[in-house]
Amino acid sequence: MFKNIFLSDLTEGDAEDLIQIISPDEETKLKDDEVPEEVGLLPIRNTVLFPGVVIPITVGREKSIKLVKKAFKGDRIIGVVAQKNVDTEDPSVKDIYEVGTVAKIIKMLAQPDGNTTIIIQGKSRFKVDEMLTEDPYFKARISTLKSIFPSKKTKETKALKQSLKDSATKILRLNPEIPQEAQMALDNIHDLGFLTHFLASNLNADVSDKQKLLEINNGIERATLLLEYMLKEIQLLELKYDIQKKVHTDIDQQQRDYYLRQQIKVMQDELGFDGPDREVEELRLKGEKKQWPKEVKKHFEKELDKILRMNPQAAEYPVAMNYAELLLDLPWDECTKDDFDLNRARKILDKDHFGMEKVKERIIEYLAVLKLKQDMKGPILCLYGPPGVGKTSLGRSIAKALKRKYVRMSLGGVHDEAEIRGHRKTYVGALPGKVIQNLKKAKSSNPVFILDEIDKVNSNFRGDPASALLEVLDPEQNNSFMDNYLELEYDLSKVLFIATANSLDTIHPALRDRMEIIELTGYTLEEKTEIAKKHLIPKQKKEHGLKSGDVSFHKSAITKLIEGYTRESGVRGLERKVGSVVRHAAKSVAMEQEFEKTITGGEVVNILGAEIFDKELYQGNNVAGVVTGLAWTSVGGEILFIESSLSRGKGKLTLSGQLGDVMKESAMAAISYLKANAETYGIDYKVFDNYDLHVHVPAGAVPKDGPSAGITMLTSLASIYTQRKVKSKLAMTGEITLRGKVLPVGGIKEKILAARRAGIKELILSERNKRDILEIDEKYTKNLTVHYVTDVEQVLELALLKEKVKSPMQFTFPEKVNIAN
Known part of the structure; x- marks a missing residue:
């Protein structure tokens, strides 16, 4: 202006x-x-x-x-x-x-x-x-x-x-x-x-x-508009003045700080205090004593030279120092010496875990190969089973047996690829991946590394962590694992990786192919009783400050806790219930009150209240259409009842009980088979068009799905249509086809345990499930008669009796009226 x-x-x-x-x-x-x-x-x-x-x-x-x-x-x-x-x-x-x-x-x-x-x-x-x-x-x-x-x-x-x-x-x-x-x-x-x-x-x-x-002709109007323009210019000038003042102040402050830092540096040198250069020299001395690959050492020296050329107050300086310290702290060639005393390893596994003989045997075989080969290149173990069966603690026992360091990485909910591979150093707040972080924490290049909950890795816009794990778990690739932050190849081939999972369906197919699946099934009543005696009760006494003689558990108390207050494959819930009983005793000891030092089944009910779960027991065969099936759940085996009923109508089908698509398809296949073979089983074909069918699976609030109920559905429908009784104390499991073939299903051990708990005496299984029975300890199949079948004719011959129910339904059909005339 x-x-x-x-x-x-x-x-x-x-x-x-x-x-x-x-x-x-x-x-x-x-x-x-x-x-x-x-x-x-x-x-x-x-x-x-x-x-x-x-x-x-x-x-x-x-x-x-x-x-x-x-x-x-x-x-x-x-x-x-x-x-x-x-x-x-x-x-x-x-x-x-x-x-x-x-x-x-x-x-x-x-x-x-x-x-x-x-x-x-x-x-x-x-x-x-x-x-x-x-x-x-x-x-x-x-x-x-x-x-x-x-x-x-x-x-x-x-x-x-x-x-x-x-x-x-x-x-x-x-x-x-x-x-x-x-x-x-x-x-x-x-x-x-x-x-x-x-x-x-x-x-x-x-x-x-x-x-x-x-x-503008009006002088006042012209002056008013001019004033508006001038006020805008004043605002711009004030903003410009504030910016210039701030920048000038920042430059003056930087010059002042630099001058003071130089004085401090001179005084520190005179007094012998540590400065930035001295820190770098200390890192260099540590690097000379460290055993690591030549390429890494050369890269480390190069990074230190770069740091010396930096201004200590620059933003890149702490990043470069952290990176150099990480290189120094990582155990590049530092390994612990393995103890390959397999007898000792077996004793440790037996002491820490009751049962699971097949799993322990596979682990001993794995360690034996490792002892002979002295090379970690081999399949990665994946312990698969329901929650609470001891998958993670097995990894800890393996580390104890080998005298290796133990690290655990939880993969549950991980959805960022950078969690595995790390961030680029150029990002603000960059960190190495959790694999490198855990190795730094372990201070060893050959720890037992537990990848917990590998089935719960998620993928989203941040990347696919499951795909990033492929390099980690592939024995042919992990000897040159590249972390984004480290920017150097790290040898992971000496690490003993053990993964754990609750479900195999959600694991990436390529990742699953790199692992050897070892299934951990649920514990039986006897096994849970022994685990409670040897592990859970002593552990809870110690955690609650009780001595061994302060309280004891009768066998009936342990049985009551297992059957009445828990319903699970593992023992995590059982441990919580044991802890509740022990806390009650600890309160009495602390308050110097009189209490029953031997806990019985009745005392458990007094402490914990009424039982939470009821045992599913066989319910008889006086009603047509009710058949006992076997099912697998995440907390172990269960028996389930399939009920069918007929009512006058037009052949409508109703399915209830929160059935999934697979169970609905099993019901449809069973009906189709019976319609196609009605004469073989003495069923009047008119019943399909003149009576409505309702198939129900009790406990309607619980979602149910899977192929295990195929032959159970068929038997229930055949029973209701023929009004023949079902053999007493009989349960079955298997999948059917439209041709009448019986296909195998899984979870046989859990289903057998459920049948024993329910008082079942006979089982019907697919012929191809015979191999599963042979792998189960004989004590679990004791007093059980198992029938192996290949088609549904054998199933119905075994399951249906010639005897009719007490009040057989009388099927009546309306006569056809000739209306042609």
């Missing part, structure tokens, strides 16, 4: 003349001058001329030079108009505004580069009425525009004028580039009209905004 009134190419005398020209007396004199009706027009760009204001203009166009020279020789009067587009070199009539300012040429100066500079003073505003000629220069007929001001000076006028002066003063203060003489010129202006023109001419605004001010 105020840039037009002070010119660098004018002499001191010229500047004084200009200040005199804009004095109030001279301004009044200008208003009385007459303006000719026809004037030559001088288009200018980048600015707008206002009445009473003096500005210099450099004339370069041929037309403009002709106009200026002719006017200077005559009355020196020209019309000055602004261009609409500043980039137009040869403007036409359409390219200039219709409203401009009549000006008088005060002085004409010849420049050394050949251009001509004129100094002009605005006199009054005009409007182009008619364009007369365009050559040799623009010439137009014009009419003068008068500014409208109040006849008397009002408070509003005074306030507006003072606001304009105050705003201009503030702009002068905020912009140090404006010379101080501008304030003197501002103080000499007393007329509101000329003040508006003077400030508008020097306003830092677009040509279009200035032209808008020039075209």
